[in-house]
Amino acid sequence: MTSSEAREAPGPHRGRPHLPVPRTDDFRSAVHDPRVVARVGALLGTAVLILFATGLVSHLHQDPVSWWAFGPSPAWAYRVTQGVHVAVGFACVPLLLAKLYAAYPRLFERPALRGWRHAVERGSVAVLVAATTFQIVTGVLNVFQVYPWRFSFVAVHYAAAWVVAGSVVVHVGVKLPTILAALRAPLAQMRADDGWGRTTGETAAPEPDGGDDRADDGATTRRGFLAAVAAATLGVVALTVGQTARPLAPLAVLAPRDPRVGPQGLPVNKTARDAGVAETAADPAWRLELRGPDGTRSLSRPDLLAMGLATAVVPIACVEGWSATATWDGVRVRDLARLVGGTDAEDVRVESLQPGGSYRESLLPAAYVAADDTLLALRLGGEDLDLDHGFPARVVAPNRPGVLQTKWVSRLTVEPAAPQGGAA
Amino acid sequence: MSRAVPQAPSPAVRRARAVLVVAGAGLVAFGGWTAWSTVPQGQWLSALTWLAGGVVVHDALLAPVAVCLGALLLPRVPPAWRAPLRGGLLAAGALAVLAVAQVAGAADRRHWSVVPQDPAVAITTAVLVIGAGVLLGVVVGVRRRRRGAAPPPSGRPGSTPPPR
DSSP states (O other), rough: OOOOOOSSSSSTTTOOOOOOOGGGGOOOOOTTSSSHHHHHHEEEEEEEEHHHHHHHHHEEEEOOOBBOOSSSOTHHHHHHHHHHHHHHHHHHHHHHHHHHHHHGGGGOSSSSHHHHHHHHHHHHHHHHHHHHHHHHHHHHHTTOOOOOOOOHHHHHHHHHHHHHHHHHHHHHHHHHHHHHHHHHHHTSSSOOOSSSSOOOOTSSSSTTTTTTOOOOHHHHHHHHHHHHHHHHHHHHHHTTTTGGGGGGGGGGGTOOTTTOOOOGGGGOOOOOHHHHHHHHHHHHHHOEEEEETTEEEEEEHHHHHHOEEEEEEEEETTTTOOOOEEEEEEEEHHHHHHHOOOTTTTOOOESSSOOOSSTTTEOOOHHHHHHHOEEEEEEEETEEEGGGGTTTOOEEOSOOBGGGSOOEEEEEEOOOOOOOSSOO | OOSOOOOOOHHHHHHHHHHHHHHHHHHHHHHHHHHHSSSSSSGHHHHHHHHHHHHHHIIIIIHHHHHHHHHHHHHSSHHHHHHHHHHHHHHHHHHHHHHHHHHHHHHSSSTTTSOOOOOHHHHHHHHHHHHHHHHHHHHHHHHHHHHSSOOOOOOOOTTOOOOO
């Protein structure tokens, strides 16, 4: 994908015939140009901004703060923000490769360090490249449920997001004069002083792949590269975004999920077996325990079915980016809360049969409890829930990450209204 | 020339740089502190290995391969093929990342709805899509060059390296 090469013949490193380390000057292709780097960088920077914002939304859903509360409406919001998060993350794979490739000659600048400012600047680029590559690669592996590491993805992904965002901001600050000049300069212009300290222009140094030393050809090369970056980026998105946008599902050959595939037409993340509930969840002796200000009640599945079921069309939107709308039948959580003295003003803690795990319980904020579409679902698509979808009962609520739609529910507890935070 | 880097940035640009660098450093520091305070110490080695590993794999492996491919392959194809091929190689690089993830995901499914497709079929399809994209790019490029006023470039498949 490159046109650059280390020239064999004359050069500053004459006398080192074996595999000379190239220098910035040795990369002659018109692609290695600040105008290209700045334009690809603008795209990548925008992508990082979108990733950071949508990632923060997902983080605040799972780790709520009192000053920023989400509610059940609009039902599709999380599906969109997280779908965008993962789609843009996929798009970053070609964007990052293109950016690194275009700027690659800078790795070989000489002298390698010119004083402490330059050392700090290069160090900041090292942090930027390392953190961004890390974030994109581990993010992609994570959505495919591949975890070849020994750290908590959620905690490290969150911390690294701040490092990536911060080092992008530092990088833009450091490079601002170059960026402004490069973005203002037309792609077609010849290169006289390229801002990378190279004094050679296209007229003086024909690029080996160009076959021609006209500025026109350099412009064609740059435009061609940017068009290729756009095509590769859109291509990656086109072949993956169908996991979120159902009409595009037939195209999504590279996506980790097909939103149409799974028991009852819905993908499964955690299975009953993995959760350690395969037996307890299928046991007819299962009872739902309700706890609230008025005491405790215990309901069997037939008791719940006899309460009369409400229907809600609510998407399951996974943190991994896939989402699918489904039709659920169940009892409204607020009706269950009222059975034990709850009102619409209190949060409800949801506990699963799962013996452990980070997501064995969740807290439904009062705004969600009050919503018509927040159900303790018993049926999916007109059938009893599949065991892997949370039989005998699971929570579904609009605008919630899938990991908080607790499955195999064993207990609902009306939490005393807290003086701060959470209350609607 | 407007695109030459100003020797002395305007005061506004200087101020903006200072603000960006300080603000960015603050965000990085917050990220570092978050990692320090929330990631258990036993996980640091793994995280730092992955952090450094990406840079090493790129700088020492992917980028040199890309540079060599470009230096060896692109001069030997007609000019109209160069940009589409470069794009194709870029797309292939991106596909390689996704393919590794997909194959690994399919190898150890926690549930059959994870990577429900056959990775071999999926990756072959993606390769064909890239090939079609390259050919489309060549067609567009050839048409552009014909329409352009400049005389047609001399390069032909298998022709001698371009003039220096």
